[in-house]
Amino acid sequence: MNKDSVNELKCLNKHNEEKKKLIDFLSKPRSGVIAKKPSPRFIKTHIPMSLLPPHILDIAKVVYVARDPRDVAVSCFHMNRLFNLIQFVGDFKTYWNFFIRNMILWTPYFDHLKEAWELRNHPNLLFLFYEDLSKDLPRIVRLVADFLGKEYNDEQIAGLCSHLHFENFKNNPSVNMDEMKELHWLNPNETFIRKGKTGGWREYFDDEMTQEAERWITDNLKDTDLRFPSAQ
Structure with missing residues (x-):
């Protein structure tokens, strides 16, 4: 800053x-x-693998979570409206055009994604899809626990899944940036934790944008076997 x-x-x-x-x-x-x-x-970051320490997978475990880029664009749009220090005031279609042209923070999206995908078989990297978390959270919790060498019984898994359930997560003061609201850091008309659902991009895209997004995704995935899970 x-x-x-x-x-x-x-x-x-x-x-x-x-x-x-x-x-x-x-x-x-x-x-x-x-x-x-x-x-x-535990360190959370949006930094791509190429900007992290070069030998990070030799000294640490990395959980990488990928998400459908259309949902990512919607999420970033609201986040850029949320922070008063960014103050994006345009509509979503304008933002989408910036997003696919790599003109905002955290882009280029596909370079970021494919760097991690190429490392998905490294024993110290766990590659997950956000859509799978939404479909079967207990399975993913067990997968992450196993990756980190942790053991939990069924009751503990259920308790953790309840803690992570979206409505409980949304109401957790440790993640919804209440202190930043008090500092006038955030736009009071936006929230940090919003809906958390998959496929919400359909509420924002018109037919032209939908077709454009399909071409953009196809073009960027043609040199890889990476495919996004279907939304619920």
Whole structure:
């Protein structure tokens, strides 16, 4: 985050020293914060494999979750409207055109995806599809547990799945960025955790966009055997 953005947030919270301290903490480079955390650590990132440490799969386990790019575009659209420091104010069709032309953060989408797909058989990488999590969460929880060398009984698996059920997840204050709302960091008309469903892109795409997306996906997958699971 640049200094101007940090100063703008501090100005909005100028009468609250605790909030200004929180802004300082949240604006620090995450690499420094992570380095101070004790091992074992869980680190969530959107960074592609090529920008992570070159030997990461020799020293850590990576769970990579892929999602239908049309749903990804919808999710990113709302996230870019959510953060006041980004302030995207256009419609979804405009955003979609930026997305497929690799003109926004976290693109190019397919380069990111195919880097991980090529490593899917590495013993320290688990490649998952978001759509499979939605269809059969208990199976995926067991798969991840096995990958991480953990054992849980049926009751523990059920408890974890309940904790991760979308409605419970959505209402969990540790993931819905309540503290950022208080800092005027977020647009009050948007939410970080929205619907979590698969195939929701159909509510945003007209016929022209749907056909364009099908061509874009086909063109980018023609050199790979990667295929997305069908949505529920």
